Amino acid sequence: MIRIIFACILLCYVKTEAQTSVLTKADSLYALGNYNKAITLYKTQPPNAKTGSKIAAAYEALGHYDKALAYYKTSVQADSSKLLTRYKYAKLLAKTKKQTLAESEFKALISTDSLNPNYQYQLGLVYQQENDSLAMVAFKKAFKLDTTHQKAIFKIAKYHLVQRQPDSVAHYTNIGLSSYENNVELISLNAQNDYYKGDNHSAISGFEKLLELNEKTLFIYEKLGTCYANTYNYAKAIAYFEEALSIAPEKPGNVFNLGMVYAHLKQFKKAETYIKKAIALQDVPLGNEYLQLGLLYNRQKKYNKGIAAFETAIQEAPENERAIFFLLNTKAEVLTHIDDKIKLHESFLKKYPKSSSEAIVKYRLSKLKEEKFMQGK
Template sequence: MTNSEKVVSFSKLLFLVFISSFPFLTNLKGDFVFDDSEAVVKNKDVFSNSWKDCFFNDFWGTNIRSNVSHKSYRPLTVLSFRLNYFWNNNQLSASSFKVTNLLCHTLCCILVWLTYRELMNPHSSGLKYFDLSYYSALLFAVHPVHVEAVSGIVGRADILSGISFNVAFLLYSKCICSKKTSYLYLLLSIAFTIISMLFKENGVTVLGFCICYDFVKKMTTSKNKDINYILTDTMFLLRVSIVLISLLFILYGRWIIMDGSKPVFKEIDNPAAFQDNLFIKITTHSYIYFLNGLLLIWPQWLCYDWSMGCVPLIKSVSDYRIIFPILMYTFAVLLMFSISKKQNGNTTKRLLILGSTLTVISFLPAANVFYPVGFVIAERILYIPSIGYCLLISVGLHKLLVKTRKYNIVFILSILLIINYTLRSKEKSRDWLNEYQLFTSGLAVCPLNAKVNYNAAKVLDARSKTKTALSLYLEAIRLYPEYYQAMNNVGNLLKDQERYAEAEIYLKSAIKIKEDNPTAWMNLGIVLAKTGHYKESEGAYLTAIRYRNKYPHCYYNLGNLYLEMGKTEDALQSWLQTVNLNPKHFLAWTNLIALLDNTDQLDKAMELIPKALAEVPDAPSVNFAVANIFGKLDRFQESEKYFTRAINSFGKRNVQAIHYANLGVLYHRWKKYNKAEAMYKNALKLDPNFESASRNLKNLYKLTRH
């Protein structure tokens, strides 16, 4: 390679690194979103003391042999999450995780370029007009279907699997070309296949593609094109045999890890897989294949979730959607026929076969052919199949160039496609900045998806857009009448609006669908308490605790109920149980100390105060309750300290008249009359009708006049 060629290659590499990063840079300051919460934030394997736990659990932190496990065994991906956590000083930083995802994507793009170069035959004629391998790599780098894989931290499994997928293929290609060290390359290729599979399950498909590549290369480069001659090639047969035997052992090992049991999914996750009617199953799955292909060809409709009604079942021949899979299969047959035509050049034929097989084989694990999967469509699983698709697009553009000879038009078309993909990826990556943007963006694509409506309602509720949130929750229930989580949240919203009768209806409906739903039982208990049905409320709370023994917030609400019922000892015991289960529950600490204060159990209060301040030292309500206790004991300096800390912690927006008034009483008793006067005035400024502050101020004036 000449110096000028080295400069050109290096320039191409730099541009590939730039363009693979550019569309996703805006997402780097984003949050953990959607599945990131379960796979990273709540996954104990990411921050546990043991680095080995991830090898015994599934991707979500559940024991891989458990009946409730999703059986997604990706320990190396979880290990990469753990490394992110370790490198960031044992802190969970979404930006750190997202930067790692982007770096991995850039590395994968470089390896994909090398794979394309290996697939091309540099000595072949007919592909001389532009660098087909580089253009294919650019397409792959910016394809909008990769937004979920790059911008969603969970998508790292697909990227890392893609990296090792390409390495495994490149090693296998070296194995074919090398004679002396061929078996070493073959063993390394199999090793990287195992690594790819430990990143994500579909990595194992690289062995299938390697066999196809080996056979196609033999057929297109061998002087003797007779298939019988190819099948008697000892080296070829030995390689294929080793690969097939290795594949069987790998799959058997995976089955053993799963304890010989398949994952259990719900019908709402993948409705077509649960259909007994063969027509519905085949036609719906075929339509889903078409939609996956459409996302690659025209990535206009991208959504983070495609479950729960997003793709309705095709139940009859009259459904117009049935025409699309028919057209897809017709195109596939025509493509195979076109490839088999003798007049096609060897290089073009080989690339069309390899591009097609790479796309199809790597998609097979998600195709519901061998086993059902837990999703309808997941854009991130198209990360590896898109390698084959981008190659097909490049070959198509090249053929167009050869046939039309319209160099400028085809060149402009090629550039416009890259620009379009780049801008679309940049636009969609913004949706992954936070859950509000992600969930609300899904409504435009999948308005029939109950989960999309539910998630959008949650983020809108968090932003106090309760009216819109309520309508979306109700829409989710309409789309999926057994959506008990949505019913529970509707009940909560109605409860906050003091529409207790309606709230009770929705909460009871949620419980009817799922009786062992502790959250709904607790919320029902709150509603019943608000309407004065104390006995029924107590029963609801106790039922919630029966289904979830360690439920601190339920014990807290039960304590509030007992206080309403005048059962002060039971209230104390409930709040003690709350802080035992959750020592950071500052509301329970506040109520405990305040009740002990009101019942003159100051000795008990003094025992609890050090524990409360150790657990929640900055909680203003706890500091206020502690200040009242010290004030009663005439420990004025300590009382002043905690009153001042409480008022400063509350801030101007949340401080109330009683906070100033009680501090005024302390100063009054401490004979610091000027300070007492100032506090009483502050209280009356916040609440001019505060009688005790007004009365105390008058008494202060009478005292100071004398």
């Protein structure tokens, strides 16, 4: 009898050791990314919540989300006390756009541990997928539970940036950066916040910090080009707009901005080349671009070309009052007879009786009539 009992104990020990050995090997395969072989070994073991969770994780790593969800669900049903499995299951539900189930799972997790900030954050992501305003409530709960939660801080700060609430953006980004100074997402939000406030120097500092952290993107080069142009550092503006064009050579806005920088430098040939190229690249209304081209021609005293550009600007955008006004000015510049200039201004007032330029045109008309009167004396 003793021999039989001993044999049974020995058999159970050997079986347990064999199972442990198989699981250890399977875990090693999983850790090395050999997921299919790991799954094959896991499936040789008796089905339970633990091995089911491991199979689910391997399927998830392979991108077989339906199979992963099925195994996670079975594992959770077998043992709901395994919070890590439930957490992975809820995250995958959210990832696969099963928002209702994901919301339910995260709420259940929160009921078991209301002090876990990441449960609140993940619930916020689910609400965000549904465009639910409760997302911000959840993100702020996560932040309240952990004021160093970088992802929650980013979501809150970004919301305030979109709402154009600069003080709130600065408040949250500064808190986040105090615990992780190289968080590129928060540095970017801070720089954008300064940019939208018109604080070009602070924005430059932020965007250049991103370059130091190897965040060399089109967006950053564009913003640096604009900030340097706004602060009259045209050499650096040109350098950054050229970097932007090296990434997106035919993006009209950057081509146009580079042309405008050259115009400020009075390098009119280059300015004309870039502005014309920007116009050629676009298939949308181009009233502003033609307006700027007209002004560029005027600065070179190429008035006939300026008139043509302003007329095109008005065709593109009939309500463009600046183009209408500059067309009047340019035509007046090329007319030599005072009667023709008077008729031009009278025609303008008749055609555009509610123009924002009405007062100045009337003043000029009175001066022209006064000049004619003096000539007749």
